[in-house]
Amino acid sequence: MLKAHFDNEAELSSYPKTGRFLAGRLRHDMDDREKQILEELVEEVSVIDEPTRIYARGEICSRSTILIEGFVLRTLDGPKQRHAVSFQVPGDFIDLHNFALKRLDHNIDSIGRVTVGYVPHEKLQDIMMNEPHLARLFWFSTLLDAAMHREWVMKLGQLTTTRRLAHIFAEIWRRLQMVGLGDEAGFDTPLTQAQYAEMAGVTAIHVNRAVKSLREQGIVHVMRNRVEIPDRDALEEFAQFDPDYLYGHGSLSLREGLT
Amino acid sequence: MLKAHFDNEAELSSYPKTGRFLAGRLRHDMDDREKQILEELVEEVSVIDEPTRIYARGEICSRSTILIEGFVLRTLDGPKQRHAVSFQVPGDFIDLHNFALKRLDHNIDSIGRVTVGYVPHEKLQDIMMNEPHLARLFWFSTLLDAAMHREWVMKLGQLTTTRRLAHIFAEIWRRLQMVGLGDEAGFDTPLTQAQYAEMAGVTAIHVNRAVKSLREQGIVHVMRNRVEIPDRDALEEFAQFDPDYLYGHGSLSLREGLT
DNA sequence: GTTCCGGCTAAACACATGTTAATTTCGTCG
DNA sequence: CGACGAAATTAACATGTGTTTAGCCGGAAC
Numbered sequence A, B: 001m002l003k004a005h006f007d008n009e010a011e012l013s014s015y016p017k018t019g020r021f022l023a024g025r026l027r028h029d030m031d032d033r034e035k036q037i038l039e040e041l042v043e044e045v046s047v048i049d050e051p052t053r054i055y056a057r058g059e060i061c062s063r064s065t066i067l068i069e070g071f072v073l074r075t076l077d078g079p080k081q082r083h084a085v086s087f088q089v090p091g092d093f094i095d096l097h098n099f100a101l102k103r104l105d106h107n108i109d110s111i112g113r114v115t116v117g118y119v120p121h122e123k124l125q126d127i128m129m130n131e132p133h134l135a136r137l138f139w140f141s142t143l144l145d146a147a148m149h150r151e152w153v154m155k156l157g158q159l160t161t162t163r164r165l166a167h168i169f170a171e172i173w174r175r176l177q178m179v180g181l182g183d184e185a186g187f188d189t190p191l192t193q194a195q196y197a198e199m200a201g202v203t204a205i206h207v208n209r210a211v212k213s214l215r216e217q218g219i220v221h222v223m224r225n226r227v228e229i230p231d232r233d234a235l236e237e238f239a240q241f242d243p244d245y246l247y248g249h250g251s252l253s254l255r256e257g258l259t
Numbered sequence C: 001g002t003t004c005c006g007g008c009t010a011a012a013c014a015c016a017t018g019t020t021a022a023t024t025t026c027g028t029c030g
Numbered sequence D: 001c002g003a004c005g006a007a008a009t010t011a012a013c014a015t016g017t018g019t020t021t022a023g024c025c026g027g028a029a030c
Helices: A024-029 A032-041 A121-130 A132-158 A161-178 A193-200 A204-216 A232-238 B024-029 B032-041 B121-130 B132-158 B161-178 B193-200 B204-216 B232-238
Strands: A044-048 A053-055 A063-077 A082-088 A107-120 A186-188 A221-223 A226-228 B044-048 B053-055 B063-077 B082-088 B107-120 B186-188 B221-223 B226-228
Touching (some): A024 A132, A032 A121, A053 A063, A063 A121, A063 A193, A063 B132, A082 A193, A082 B132, A121 A132, A132 A161, A132 B063, A161 A186, A161 A193, A161 A204, A161 A226, A161 A232, A193 A204, B024 B132, B032 B121, B032 B132, B063 B121, B082 B132, B107 B121, B121 B132, B132 B161, B161 B193, B161 B204, B161 B226, B161 B232
Antiparallel strands (some): A044 A107, A063 A082, A186 A226, B044 B107, B053 B107, B063 B082, B063 B107, B186 B226
16 A cells, blocks of 8 residues: 555654654644654554555544644546645645535545654544544634635636746745745745646646746746745735635634534 | 524424434444534534525634535635636535644635534534544544545546536536445536536536536436436446546545544 | 666647637527 | 527637647756
8 A cells, every 4th residue: 555664763853853743734723642642643654755645535444643744635536637736834634524414425645755654543533522623623624625626716717827836836835934944035945847737737848938027027936956036025916826725824713512 | 694594393303314314425424422422513404595605715703614504615806807716515514624634725605505514613622522433534534525526627628618517417416426426327406507517617608518518418408497418428438537636435435443 | 987767858740729719599588 | 379588509710728849947966
């Protein structure tokens, strides 16, 4: 099922502490006890060096995956090529939904080198029964996925390729900054133009045209392993990007009385 | 917020019994007691005659909506035109997510004449606390939304307009049949070509080209208020439609021990 | 250094889709 | 019955995107 080698202690030590990114942005809403519980959920940490299909559509899984470091794509196989339906940044619970739905409905593919943690479903079941607040946060995170999917549907249906690309960069940048990654000038990423093409639903050649256009307009400078953005407002306006759908800190409803 | 007139008893009696479609496909997994609870959730039933924006992106709601009869679209406003990110069929819980997320991230627009039921969030909160099995089913239904969104992303990114249209018809037909609507030859619907265009992310004129092509190929016959399909297998093969993502009856994981 | 290969860039042409405009069909209403 | 408006249909042309092919750049391996 999974082609990867498992860490030994020495190797792991060169990566960020496992817990630091766990459930990244949701950590704001957790207390220390809950963070501790989360830490103990991970039964195994794995480093995957090469681009790998970690899970394939149709598989039945007995554990879920947290992305600790690197990028992964959630993909579906189209008639022509693979299509990316979303990307994950460090801290994301990649496939929480496979705890509830028997079969996976999409693939999970790693990009570059990634570190992931595995959480057995029995432990999630305990959370559901005994930790209603954490259970609620987990539900939130799947609702956020759905909200992002909706924005992607609009993006693919309504925006030109150049604006789609700009929208993708805007979302990656925001999401990285939400978990303490990225910087003021842009972000580092192993994504290639071929992978942007998989997200935008166009050919890599056409992505290149769009990259050129964004560069000439001074909106985004795409380079190897890094993207730089001089002016966030200019980017987000061009991309028709409204970050509301990411439900930044404070936008989630933590209703009183909902434990 | 909502322009609609409210039912009196006499008018309601000409519509299907409220409860018959409530949470349509999930009813298979409920016992009689739970169905009764569900019935009592609805505090108010409303008939909306004209196409109406029932809720707008950004609104904060104190109740969620169940679609009892008719069609509604969930939409986002793009730069050129409104874009449909999903449609709902009778029985669907339209906006369960707004119970958990403060602001709505998209609009909810009715098509033709619809009947909806409103469920106050306080009652949902009771369910969450006291009816873990129902709470789990509600979570499932939001996960199903996400799975459908993912398929739409693939559809928009990978399929030609003609296949997109075929895919849309295939999904509508399957979902209607899952709740006891539709028939062996096709289905009735108030959707116009302009609305198919909003779902496919193309102009209505181009939808018309695709409709013509599907008709000439004998795959789908689109007419006013009705769509007929001679051969389901032919349609689904043409559309690259794999119904797995709809998680038909038996595909949901109702794990033992999960209450 | 040299080689090699994946990724990036570019040009020419074919096809898909958007735009604009006009016409036809059909249901509703007076 | 006739008039009206919404939806469907068609055509001609403009633009966006895919396809094919080729060349360039930069890092990794030797």
